[in-house]
Amino acid sequence: MDFIFPFTFRELNVLKQKKFSLVELVHHFFTETKEAGIWIFADLQVVFILDGLDECRPPLDFSNTQILTDVTESTSVDVLLMNLIRGNLLPSARLWITTRPAAANQIPAQCVDMVTEVRGFTDPQKEEYFTKRFRDEEQTNTIISHIKTSRSVHIMCHIPVFCWITATVLEDVLKTTEGGELPKTLTEMYIHFLVVQAKLKNVKYDGRSETDPHWSPETRKMIESLGKLAFEQLKKGNLIFYESDLTECGIDISSASVYSGVFTQVFIEESGLYQDKRFCFIHLSVQEFLAALHVHQTFINTGVNLLSEEQTTSQRSGSAEFYQTAVDQALQSPNGHLDLFLRFLLGLSLQANHRFLQGLMKQTGSSSETNQEIAEYMKKKISEKLSVEKSINLFHCLNELEDRDLVDWIQEYLRNGEYNPEYLSPAQWSAMVFMLLSSDKNLEEFDLNKYGGSQEVLLNLLPVVKASNKAVMTVYGLSDEGCEGLSSVLRSQSSSLRHLDLSTKDLKDSRLKILSDGLRSPDCKLETLRLSICNLSDRSCEGLSSVLRSQSCSLTHLDLDNLDLGDSGVKILSDGLRSPDCKLETLRLSGCLITEVGCSSLVSALKSNPSHLRMLDLSYNHPGDSGQELSALVEDPHWRLDTVRLEPSGVQWLKPGLRKYFCELTLDPNTACQRFKLSENNKKVELVEEFQWYPDHQDRFEHYPQVMSSTGLTGRCYWEVQWSGQVEIAVTYRGIRRKGDSVDCGFGWNDHSWSLECHEGRYSVCHNRKCIVSYESSSPPPLPPPPPPLAQYQCMWTVLLDLCPSMESALTN
CATH class of the missing domain: 2.60.120.920 (SPRY domain)
Structure with a gap:
């Protein structure tokens, strides 16, 4: 590699009014290349790192942009970047782009060769963080135990910054309210976090005592200004703020510098390449909380609904309509950028959450009737055909409102063990998906048979299948619709599915063809497929063979036991095994009506591609002399094959179906x-x-x-x-x-x-x-x-x- 050029969208945003060629842009940020007289990069190995796509302004519009191939032609920075990503500019270069998940879909799928997901803390790492954060073992155990009791808090703790926020809050609460109740919801956690920052400002900068009122006039003004900034920029999807953004919100640059100096753990100031100032909140969730607080304060104090297109000062529409508007807007968001905002806004509606905000806003919360009305409104929405992500967020919102009826009902339903899926409503199915995906149980293996295993179960629990490492569904048949659903999971770029067991399914050849379309997808990462006793014939081998020949196929283990494939099917399958793209390591063909003819096809295929297959099971067949030839391959150092199972064998096993046993x-x-x-x-x-x-x-x-x-x-x-x-x-x-x-x-x-x-x-x-x-x-x-x-x-x-x-x-x- 000759050059690695790291760019941040924070820096590139400053240049949105200027024009550059690709060469000029490189020279602008990396002056050494200009001084060295490097103007031609086509003959060099170059990597561009583009950091923070989610912070890009404006969003990149790949569907409507001019094509640019000349690295010396000047244009706007966004057009330059889109042509670089598409490969029109400097096609020999490699790109590495970082982003939050919400913005990842801006880049066309055909421009992406590989996706790497950088995950946060695992459950053991969460505990390790808190163990190292607190020296007192009893305090550590109290905090870890409390976090595990709140699923929403425990889930959020995979974000390292949220672990820090949680530790800051719980340490303060345990110190100041001995024996008091610890915060259980996200809203409670962030209210306490804001209180901790206000107390810190009072003591460190205002010379006051920790026992003094938290919300001095100066502090209140700062929170109101930061809240307005947070909301206005959240609407636009902006995470980084420049001087023009501050001006729009009535904040001058000097005041912003003061805010960052006082609320050092809330608001941050940075200096760019040319000493231009930019600002951001310590974490996006802090911006979302302050935005929700601003919208809630405005409605409570003035009656103005900032979420409504017509912002009037009349409250005759009532609180319920205000919150319903928020729910609707969050559901309409294409990338979910208002999801956490909505959870905070609904959490702030609870009267119980206002006791720590006395002095910051009026103590007027929603009535229990209003909270019940908005809860029922969200349950109605959950019953509609929402995306999994939106349904799950509404369940988190219900949790902020302390309404757990649906989830509690599903938990009781599952505890009873007698499942009749036909009598579950759409909302109850959504509750089950939410419960399974947010459960502390590992999704290493998801067995649909435990939930009834029917077609309806599969279709409703596909999101859980998609999130699992292994899925087992060996009860009932699969319809065309079920196969389409599974195929969509296999084609999904975000699918975690690596192992799929469909044994004993009444699958049929036509439906395997539907599955094969998913298996051939370049995004399919499936490694193990079990199809034993699936009522498949030799015709099914054509689809499987095409999958094995696919360059993107990841299959390493294939189980076809007890299928009436015969020699004709094995011959077709051998064409796939012969392909240099076939990565299969284990192949099970036990009880498949294979004779010496079929075994000869396998021998030929393995001699053409000896690099991968390690285990071959041909028991309960009649391989004849070809079986001995396969056994001989095990002894040959040129083949990876180290296990061949041939016994029991004989002509008596050449009966169709299971009656042979x-x-x-x-x-x-x-x-x-x-x-x-x-x-x-x-x-x-x-x-x-x-x-x-x-x-x-x-x-x-x-x-x-x-x-x-x-x-x-x-x-x-x-x-x-x-x-x-x-x-x-x-x-x-x-x-x-x-x-x-x-x-x-x-x-x-x-x-x-x-x-x-x-x-x-x-x-x-x-x-x-x-x-x-x-x-x-x-x-x-x-x-x-x-x-x-x-x-x-x-x-x-x-x-x-x-x-x-x-x-x-x-x-x-």
Whole structure:
């Protein structure tokens, strides 16, 4: 690299009235290049760093700008920058642009090669910060525990500056109000922060005592001036203020310098390249709070609604309309720049938050009726089809109003464990998304099966899927609409999804094609895809092969177990494996009807691209002599392949579907409960009123109406159960308890067993006292029925069990 040229938009903003060529702009900021006589950069390796896109004035309009290719032609700075970013100017140069997320979408996606997200503190780092900030261990533990009780505060603490604000506030509150209540909402936190700064000014600059009134006339005037500046510039999206901005708000440059000298932890003065002065708040959230305080003060003191297009002094419209206007404006903002402002404004409406602002503004807050009215207004908005980000912000607003009804209801709904998604309203779905995304539980793995797993669940919880590292959805089929939703997640530049498990979905070839469109997207970062038992045929391999050939594909693990792909499908898939762009490291093709012909295609593909694949599973196929050739590749140092699974193998595994794993089971009379009647050579069981005579046996279930099979299960096992009434189908370790009425004896109620209970369209899967309940029909969840006196097994249920070697000797059914 020959040159790195760092620019800040704060500096570039000063030049908005001037014209430069690209060469002149470089010479202007880096005079050494001009002195060295460097005028041509095309032959040099150059990096431009453009820092703070969100501070750029005016916003860059890429849809309507002149094309410029000559580095010596002069134009305005914004046109210069847009042509540099588009690659029209100095296309050999590389750019690194920093910005807050809200402004990132200003740059066209086709101009972006890579996005790096610089995240704030992780949860352990938050605790580390407070541990180092306070020496007193008891105080530290009190503060950390308190922060964890307030989700909005805990979430904001990922911002280092907010951790500092929180520490400043809580330290002061603990010192001055012993045994008092600590601030729980963002509004309370920022009110206390302003009080701390006012007290600091009183003591340090005014020679007063900490016990004196906080809001002297001088302090009040400063807060009012800074609030007006904060609001006027927030409306414009400005974070940096120049002399002209101050003048518009009635602040002269000398007063601004005084403010920055007094409120050093609120308002900052900087000097530019040519000693021009610029100002900013210590953090955007401080600007948003002061802006909200200014708007609230103005309305309370004068009745003027600064958010209304027609600013009258009449209050006949009432407080509710004032806050509804704020909600509407925040929802209309394309980049969410009023979100935090709205949270502060609504928080300031609470009467309880005014006790620390006595002397700064009139003590007139909203009535409880008004707060309830605005809360209901926001719930109505949440019921509409808002973006996830806007819905989540409205929930944060409800939290500032201390209204948690929706979230509390969802928490209770989830605690009950019996999910019927069809009866959730749009607002309740939004509440669930908010709760899951703001939960302190790690989204490393999100299992949709726990929430019912239906199509409606998937579509409503797509934002949570998008935020998760791994998503599991192995219940119910996927419609075209569901596949489109998943495909949009895969195409999203901001998606965190890296691992997707769709095993046992009734996916079908046409829907895999929809998913493949997302997998081919240059923004798709998926690394693992599981499609086992998904009802896919050889035709599905064309889409998967095209994905593997895609240069942007990140897939390293692909599971296609138990799909009837056959040799024709494997041949198509091998075309993808042969591509130099294929990065696959693990490929599972167990039970896929593959013969020697298909294995030969795999051998050929691996010889063409030996650099990536490390594990190949071909068990439960019939590879013939080609299997030995694949095994030989493991020993060859030129191939990365180090594991090939071929056994069990043989022609018996070339049966379509799951019936290849069929095992015939009989019931063991020595385990049957005495209310069970066995018949038809111990293949049929009924629950009867009269006790059956069985000899005493140590394996018999003494209390629970249960029976086990005569033989244990090994390898892959498939069987079918015909049933009617109410039935429970289970697999268990042999060591399950048999005697007594302890729940440890019941299938699914211990860590020794897994059970599936079926009754009148209601299905529950249980393990270790945890159950997931689902409903087949659209009827409301029925009350738990009493055990029927008679259950005869006649309706078909299909079961496939795949046991790992460590479990084979211990499990039975």
